Amino acid sequence: MTATDARPTPDATGRTGGAGLEVRDLWKIFGPKADRIIGTPDAELSRADLKAKTGCVVGVKDVSFDVAPGEVFVVMGLSGSGKSTLVRCLTRLIEPTHGTVRIGDDEVTSCSESQLRELRRHQVSMVFQHFGLLPHKQVIDNVAYGLEVRGMSKKERRAKAGEVVDLVGLSGYETSYPDQLSGGMQQRVGLARALAGDPSMLLFDEPFSALDPLIRRDMQNEVIRLHREVGKTMVFITHDLAEALKLGDRIMILRDGEVVQVGTPDEVVGAPADDYVADFTSDVPRSHVLTLKWVMRPPRPDDSSEGPVMSSSTIVREAAQAALASDHPVRVVDDGELVGIVDDDAILRVVVAEQAPPSARQGSGERR
Amino acid sequence: MRTSLKRSGRLAAAAACATLALSACGSSSIDEQTSENKENAAASGDCGELNMAVNPWVGYQADAYVVGTLAKEKFGCTVNYKDLKEDVSWQGFGTGEVDLVIEDWGHPDLEKKFFEGEGDGSAQDLGPTGNEGIIGWYVPPWLAEKYPDILDHENLDKYAQQFKTSESGGKGQFLGADPSYVQFDEAIVSNLDLDFKVVFSGSEAASIEAFEKAEKDKEFLIGYFYEPQWLFAEVPLKKVELPDYEDGCQDDPAEVACDYPVTTLKKVASTSWVEEGGPAVDLVKNFEWTNDDQNEVAKYIAKDKMEPEAAAQKWIEENPDKVEAWLG
Amino acid sequence: MSTATDTTTPAVDTTPAASPEPEARSGPSRWVLVVAVVVGWVLLWLVVRGQDTLQLAGRERTDVMRWLGEFRDGVIASRDTNALVAFTGAVGEGIRTLFGELQQVFSLPAFPRPVPQIGWLGVVALATWAGTAVANLRIAVLVAVTFVSYGVLGYWEQGIDLLLVTGLSVAAVVVIGMPLAVAVGTSRRARAVITPVLDAMQTMPTFVYLLPVVLFFGIGVSSAIVCTLVYALPPLIRIGGYGISAVSTSAIEATDSTGQTSWQRLRKVQLPLARTTIVVGLNQSTMAALSMAIIASYVDGPGLGEPVLSALIRNDVGASLVPGLLIVLTAIMLDRATTAASERAELAARGRGLRGRARTVVLGVGGVVVLVCVYLSRTYLPLAAWPETSLGRDLADTLDSATDAVVGVLGGAGEALRNAISYGLLNPMQSLLAESPWWLAASALVLVSAALGGLRAVVPTVVFGTGILLLGLWHSTMLTLTMVLVATVLVMVIALVLGVWMARSRRVDLLLRPLLDAGQTIPAFCYLIPVLALFGFGRFAAIAAAIVYAAPAAIKLVADGVRAVPETTLEASRSTGTTSWQEITQVQLPMARGSLALAANQGLLYVLAMIVIGGLVGAQALGYDVVLGFSRSEEWGLGAAAGITIVLLGLMLDRVARAAADRTGGRVDARSRFTLPRRLSPTRT
Ligand SMILES: Nc1ncnc2c1ncn2[C@@H]1O[C@H](COP(=O)(O)OP(=O)(O)OP(=O)(O)O)[C@@H](O)[C@H]1O
Numbered sequence A: 001m002t003a004t005d006a007r008p009t010p011d012a013t014g015r016t017g018g019a020g021l022e023v024r025d026l027w028k029i030f031g032p033k034a035d036r037i038i039g040t041p042d043a044e045l046s047r048a049d050l051k052a053k054t055g056c057v058v059g060v061k062d063v064s065f066d067v068a069p070g071e072v073f074v075v076m077g078l079s080g081s082g083k084s085t086l087v088r089c090l091t092r093l094i095e096p097t098h099g100t101v102r103i104g105d106d107e108v109t110s111c112s113e114s115q116l117r118e119l120r121r122h123q124v125s126m127v128f129q130h131f132g133l134l135p136h137k138q139v140i141d142n143v144a145y146g147l148e149v150r151g152m153s154k155k156e157r158r159a160k161a162g163e164v165v166d167l168v169g170l171s172g173y174e175t176s177y178p179d180q181l182s183g184g185m186q187q188r189v190g191l192a193r194a195l196a197g198d199p200s201m202l203l204f205d206e207p208f209s210a211l212d213p214l215i216r217r218d219m220q221n222e223v224i225r226l227h228r229e230v231g232k233t234m235v236f237i238t239h240d241l242a243e244a245l246k247l248g249d250r251i252m253i254l255r256d257g258e259v260v261q262v263g264t265p266d267e268v269v270g271a272p273a274d275d276y277v278a279d280f281t282s283d284v285p286r287s288h289v290l291t292l293k294w295v296m297r298p299p300r301p302d303d304s305s306e307g308p309v310m311s312s313s314t315i316v317r318e319a320a321q322a323a324l325a326s327d328h329p330v331r332v333v334d335d336g337e338l339v340g341i342v343d344d345d346a347i348l349r350v351v352v353a354e355q356a357p358p359s360a361r362q363g364s365g366e367r368r
Numbered sequence B: 001m002r003t004s005l006k007r008s009g010r011l012a013a014a015a016a017c018a019t020l021a022l023s024a025c026g027s028s029s030i031d032e033q034t035s036e037n038k039e040n041a042a043a044s045g046d047c048g049e050l051n052m053a054v055n056p057w058v059g060y061q062a063d064a065y066v067v068g069t070l071a072k073e074k075f076g077c078t079v080n081y082k083d084l085k086e087d088v089s090w091q092g093f094g095t096g097e098v099d100l101v102i103e104d105w106g107h108p109d110l111e112k113k114f115f116e117g118e119g120d121g122s123a124q125d126l127g128p129t130g131n132e133g134i135i136g137w138y139v140p141p142w143l144a145e146k147y148p149d150i151l152d153h154e155n156l157d158k159y160a161q162q163f164k165t166s167e168s169g170g171k172g173q174f175l176g177a178d179p180s181y182v183q184f185d186e187a188i189v190s191n192l193d194l195d196f197k198v199v200f201s202g203s204e205a206a207s208i209e210a211f212e213k214a215e216k217d218k219e220f221l222i223g224y225f226y227e228p229q230w231l232f233a234e235v236p237l238k239k240v241e242l243p244d245y246e247d248g249c250q251d252d253p254a255e256v257a258c259d260y261p262v263t264t265l266k267k268v269a270s271t272s273w274v275e276e277g278g279p280a281v282d283l284v285k286n287f288e289w290t291n292d293d294q295n296e297v298a299k300y301i302a303k304d305k306m307e308p309e310a311a312a313q314k315w316i317e318e319n320p321d322k323v324e325a326w327l328g
Numbered sequence C: 001m002s003t004a005t006d007t008t009t010p011a012v013d014t015t016p017a018a019s020p021e022p023e024a025r026s027g028p029s030r031w032v033l034v035v036a037v038v039v040g041w042v043l044l045w046l047v048v049r050g051q052d053t054l055q056l057a058g059r060e061r062t063d064v065m066r067w068l069g070e071f072r073d074g075v076i077a078s079r080d081t082n083a084l085v086a087f088t089g090a091v092g093e094g095i096r097t098l099f100g101e102l103q104q105v106f107s108l109p110a111f112p113r114p115v116p117q118i119g120w121l122g123v124v125a126l127a128t129w130a131g132t133a134v135a136n137l138r139i140a141v142l143v144a145v146t147f148v149s150y151g152v153l154g155y156w157e158q159g160i161d162l163l164l165v166t167g168l169s170v171a172a173v174v175v176i177g178m179p180l181a182v183a184v185g186t187s188r189r190a191r192a193v194i195t196p197v198l199d200a201m202q203t204m205p206t207f208v209y210l211l212p213v214v215l216f217f218g219i220g221v222s223s224a225i226v227c228t229l230v231y232a233l234p235p236l237i238r239i240g241g242y243g244i245s246a247v248s249t250s251a252i253e254a255t256d257s258t259g260q261t262s263w264q265r266l267r268k269v270q271l272p273l274a275r276t277t278i279v280v281g282l283n284q285s286t287m288a289a290l291s292m293a294i295i296a297s298y299v300d301g302p303g304l305g306e307p308v309l310s311a312l313i314r315n316d317v318g319a320s321l322v323p324g325l326l327i328v329l330t331a332i333m334l335d336r337a338t339t340a341a342s343e344r345a346e347l348a349a350r351g352r353g354l355r356g357r358a359r360t361v362v363l364g365v366g367g368v369v370v371l372v373c374v375y376l377s378r379t380y381l382p383l384a385a386w387p388e389t390s391l392g393r394d395l396a397d398t399l400d401s402a403t404d405a406v407v408g409v410l411g412g413a414g415e416a417l418r419n420a421i422s423y424g425l426l427n428p429m430q431s432l433l434a435e436s437p438w439w440l441a442a443s444a445l446v447l448v449s450a451a452l453g454g455l456r457a458v459v460p461t462v463v464f465g466t467g468i469l470l471l472g473l474w475h476s477t478m479l480t481l482t483m484v485l486v487a488t489v490l491v492m493v494i495a496l497v498l499g500v501w502m503a504r505s506r507r508v509d510l511l512l513r514p515l516l517d518a519g520q521t522i523p524a525f526c527y528l529i530p531v532l533a534l535f536g537f538g539r540f541a542a543i544a545a546a547i548v549y550a551a552p553a554a555i556k557l558v559a560d561g562v563r564a565v566p567e568t569t570l571e572a573s574r575s576t577g578t579t580s581w582q583e584i585t586q587v588q589l590p591m592a593r594g595s596l597a598l599a600a601n602q603g604l605l606y607v608l609a610m611i612v613i614g615g616l617v618g619a620q621a622l623g624y625d626v627v628l629g630f631s632r633s634e635e636w637g638l639g640a641a642a643g644i645t646i647v648l649l650g651l652m653l654d655r656v657a658r659a660a661a662d663r664t665g666g667r668v669d670a671r672s673r674f675t676l677p678r679r680l681s682p683t684r685t
């Protein structure tokens, strides 16, 4: 994805679009003398054992991944799995114990204090679960905070912040104080603050989990819209799979600080790496996510050749009507070549499983 | 030194008020008084400042304000009265913060530190005030009247049980005094083999209150006290006979078994102030009066509740001949 | 027993049945242990009593005391050559000069003028205007009443001087204290280093360092301000530091992510967010500064303390009560004014100032009136100097006879109470503590603290106990400990009774609050003589004085804690048909456990602060030793040793109480450690 002309505030430096992110062998261990653990056999211990043995807690364990410029990359995991720690390590709000992080052309992990400040001021912004607004400042000044920190004059930064306030739909609330706003509006302020500095990358740490479902949906749409309009690279933390599927180009799943799986939404749902991921994804309306690729079987010679033709990236739900209406199984054709057959059974299994009570669904997910 | 102008300031204001009242036309304004003050300042002698320590007891206040008032009125001194305990007063001699301690009850330890010879020489003795400190064991008057024989230490044990309190651990209670005073009572009690325990009042206020209460409620009480003290005007305490004081009988604190000596109260001044030789130095050297004189001023202050300045003023007006003698 | 530590914040617990549980589990066994230790102690005591009590004979002094005394003498001897003394001397001179200038403007005749630069009318007008400007009209009225009372009662100079001293001290507190508060609030290491120093500053009796301070800073207002500073700094550093450290991490993290420097973080995030707490700290510091007014007048510090002391040497209760009550009034004025000012600033900062336009007009017109008043007060004598009245003396006489009447009525009962407590409680406890050999008493204390608070209590007992032993005042310490424990128990009994009563009856609350405010702020020197008249001198007089000072804080804490029990819980319990007594003992008190623990802790610290006052009314022991050291230069070493012992005893008791409270789940808030709770928590509700 690239920046579009709709970008409201062309950056003074003329920078556009997003920057890439590259994370290699990242570790964060909380506790005394944590750096001594990496490389020893202790590092292989489970979190609980390590805690018992050394008193240290592993937050992030040997994580590596890349995010392409303009990509929306979602990190998921249960509570305590290290998501927040990971995302904070990216800009060293938490100092990583080991490993490298690269954002665009900068190697974050070897930056000096002042380089790091520059990076935070211009390159990367973050949106937080608990908003982190300053109660003593008006909305407009909260939004302008990043600009204020850069030393921009009051007039200039207020003008700029005003535009962003419009962008997130808070016009008219500029002079309110945070505690006069609803949660959703407060998070819009948080979002505006992150956008005001025109960063090339946005980090979100469960930004919407404190909001009610309706507002959450609004805000998700807002992010999608913003992404379309400004085209930033985004790293998005959530423990809501629906949100992850809705927003993410790719999803990374963490457990106890370790990467369990990285993949596109349908890969994660269709091919969970293990029971943990499967459990995780078992609540998802699978027909909304899975493509025919995940339900087709190899063609057999005796297959009817009269069924409807679809591509393997067609989502099951969209295929269902036509498939069930036809007497013949669906023929999955990519680039003119028959790659598989989908029986009614296969479609029904996906659709019907969703309506079964949760207990009945346990472990019944399809695996390959 | 400006900080301690307050009393002299108040005095100045009082004096100004007085002149105001005297002047026939009542329309005296601030401006007029200001120029008057200027003229007076130009006319008065060059006494300069007198930093007078005021130790916390009424008798001392009497001495201090009589001398201070005279120094101000006769020699135009700016008198700074400073409310201080003895130790701080003596410390101040060396720094020029204190010029005069007008009533000293004997501080061998301080003399050792600050007198010429043993100490740094910042202070010197300016002779007796004429007052005699009579330190000793006292009982309230009702007790002396009802049990006359109690005034002899030999009979004290007879009443020990009546002196008992919750504080005295089964023995008779002996009221020790404010810790500012050198006291040998523990030694005296033990060396005279009395069935008493010394319990310290901790402050002069507590001692005074205890004696007043004892007299009022007819309680048994014996303790360390001293004359001259304004309390005697209200409650004339009676002194208990101890073995007579002889030279040297208090040299070894642990072996004391005799009465306290009569203390000659003296004036102590800062050496530098004396050497400057202002007119007030002679006034202080000449100042000498009796216990009765002091008690009178103390009574004005403590019983009649007059301000010390006013009390001093009153006494000065009533005793022109004595004052004349000091002015030499 | 360890399960007790799992319960957190009982105040938010809404199920009444749940909270008493941990106590039920850990309570009995704990107290059984304590009783067992005490029984064992008594049995051994019967055998070995009177041996190794470490009682010093009348004049015996230990090496430590001699060494302390010699150290002090060395400083005196070197004062002409010592660079530090030269420097502090210059600072002192600077303070005195500045103060002198201020006095000439406001309180003392500015020679050759017969009156200050600004006369009383101008000062009253200025102060009232300032009250309106920083707070509101109600405060302005309070300010005007206070200032006029100074003048009408004949204490104009002293009242203004007291305000000047307090103002300068508080300014210094801010200048010195804020950086330290920031250090404490942002660095764990700084906090670890600074906290014990603050503990010592607050528990070390002023009499111990008063004379050395004079040595360095000179006689008068300079030393008064320095001593005030020592005592008034800790609340701001502690409470302000707590406020800064308690700023929400999410706000800090979020703003850090914008690339702010640490200076920007401090200035734009931490300080603004901690503002309310910092103001509470400042308010506490102001109250503490005020409470030093009397002590400072021992070294010729100006202010309302001076007339209190000079009345004390004449046994003139009335004449000491009048300035004493003016100090109370000043405290109330400063407390309410600073609180209201901070509330107003908050509103103003949010642009919600009350009727901005009207306010500006009022202040503008007021300003003109003030200027006119200042001009008038510079021109006309009656508007510059208060006319002499006998009102002050009349009030003093009235108070005097009122006190006499009260003492007359209660005298007999006072005597009886004193004897009951002294013979029934003090003497037995004292002979157990002080007549045990030191090794027996020490081991028993260690065991008791182990039973009460576990290892966390044993360590401080051992460490500080060893310090006390080394200083050589073990016997005195045991005497003092007896009084402190008895006084604290009495304070808690009173606090429970009155606190619960206040919490349950609005009328009682309204009636008692002003008395409590007064009890906390009136200088002890004002009620020493009435207490002596009621109870006679001795340990009980000391305890009574300590109760007057310590009970109000404890009562307020208990009342606030009990009142904080949610109404829904009470309704739930009433619906089961409980009696009032059951409601108090089963619901309100258990649920207010945190406040009770805090009240006990604060009561204890307030009682400790009165040890020296106890020494002045015949309580002997450590308090007397301090007074002795203050009164006689050759005994300074003893006084210093006693002062340090008091500090160690305070630290020991505080830490043990804290550990014990944590174990019952009545966790004492870290913020409250050694701080005065809001001494004048607002009466309005
Ligand atoms: N400052 C810290 N000190 C010690 N351990 C920590 C610290 N911060 C986090 N941890 C531990 O690191 C682990 C990961 O925490 P983290 O906050 O990253 O989880 P999370 O995935 O964000 O959880 P949630 O969904 O609840 O936000 C947890 O076990 C936590 O206890």
Ligand SMILES: [Mg+2]
Binding pocket: A083, A084, A085, A205, A206
């Ligand atoms: Mg998290």
